[in-house]
Amino acid sequence: MREISLDRLRTLVAIADRGSFADAARALHLAPPTVSLHIAELEARIGAPLLSRKRGQVRPSAIGEVLVERARRLLADAERALDDIQRQVQGLEGRVRLGASTGAIAHLLPQALEGLRQHHPAIDIQVAVLTSHETLSRLADGTLDVGLVALPQPPVAGLVIKPWRRDPVMAFLPAHWECPARVTPEWLAAQPLILNDATTRLSRLTTEWFATAGYHPAPRIQLNYNDAIKSLVAAGYGASLLPLEETAPSPDKRIVMRPLRPALWRRLGIAHRAGYVERSTQHVLDMLRDLRLA
Template sequence: MREISLDRLRTLVAIADYGSFAAAAQLLHLAPPTVSLHIAELESRIGAPLLSRKRGNVRPSPIGEALVARARRLLVEVEATLDDVSRQVQGLAGRVRLGASTGAIAHLLPQAIAQLRDSHPEIDVQIAVLTSQETLARLAQGTLDVGLVALPQSAAAGLSIRPWRKDPVMAFLPADWKLPARITPSWLATQPLILNDANTRLSRLTSEWFAQGGYRPTARIELNYNDAIKSLVAAGYGATLLPHEAGAPQSDARIAMRPLRPALWRELGITHRAGQVERATQHVLDALWKLKAR
């Protein structure tokens, strides 16, 4: 079955609006024979006359009226679709799929989202809570556009992975404990601990930090949700090690923060598919790079 060209429908609507082939040709910047050809092709495709000519006035036939009504709706929908796509191409709108851990989502990502809403309110960022390895896998599969991952990471074919932030890991402790000025592995290993889930990069960093002092303590509980960990610290359940970003909100008054000795850092990177980046994705990347720690 032959398809009906949008150009032919546009010609039919123009004739219906202006009442003549000549006016339609002028409006559409077509030669008059081309307008006649468009209508002849449509009538051949439909199998019935679409226009009637009386006293120099061209009007749609009853079948033509039905087709004109449908054509108007179709052309409006096509124009709206093309406008939406054009806005995405220009980076004015679009959807960006982002993967990050709960640690990054808790404080860093909301800052980027707020900045993005001010500058590009029609960009929809869809966030998935993922481990770094899950994020990298989904980027490689094409089901994510941007990821925030713990560093270091091995090079991955087709992906760009660049350092983003380096934030200190601090000890978060119940404020009513008797605390030293700096927290060492030997002191903290004797305390009840609330640590990150063993599958996380932070858990591995924490284990390595304790191992420097020859310790391998067992946590009372392991979680992968920093706010829940802090709530347990505030309740006096135990102490923890968590990253602390500059400008992060003050912790609960029941929580004391202390620096570590030796110091420990959490490094994050930004990753996306290598090559040309869509403009909406680039705007998200720009908002994240503004949060790069100095």
């Protein structure tokens, strides 16, 4: 069964509004035979006359009136759909799906979201809490648009991964401890530890930092939520290694921070699909890149 073209419906509405094939042809910038063909095709599809001529004026038949009413709604819906899509193409509105770790979401992402809200309030950001591996997988299969991932990452076909920022990893220690000015693997390995769980890039970084010095300490607890780790450090449960993010609030007074020796850095990147980037996605990328590299 052939579907009805919107062009044919537009022709029918134009004739109903103007009462004339010739006037409808002029309004639609069509040749009169084309207008006649459109109506003939519609009537063949419907199986009944849609127009009648009385006293030199063309009017819809009873069936035609019903179709004209429905056609007006369909054409209006189509126009609204095209307007909505055009606004997305222009970057005036849209939906951007972003994946990031809890740490980035808690302290880094809010700055970008605030700037985006001020400059592009109609762009809807959908945030998913994911590991870097999950983020890259979902970018590759098209279910995410932007990802904040730990670096380094191996190249992924079809994805662009660029450095975003570099944050120093610090020792977070209970304030009542007697702590050295710079924390070494040897000293920290002898303390009770609260570390990120093994699924995170930070866990691998800290494990390598200890292992390079010949230490393999077992933490008291492993978590994947930095704010929860800080709460346990403040309670005196143990020490931790966490990135120092300039945008994060000052730590609890029950926590002191010490630099590491040797130094350790947590590096993050921005990932997105290669090729055409929708305007709304580009606004998000620009806002993220505007955050100063540490």
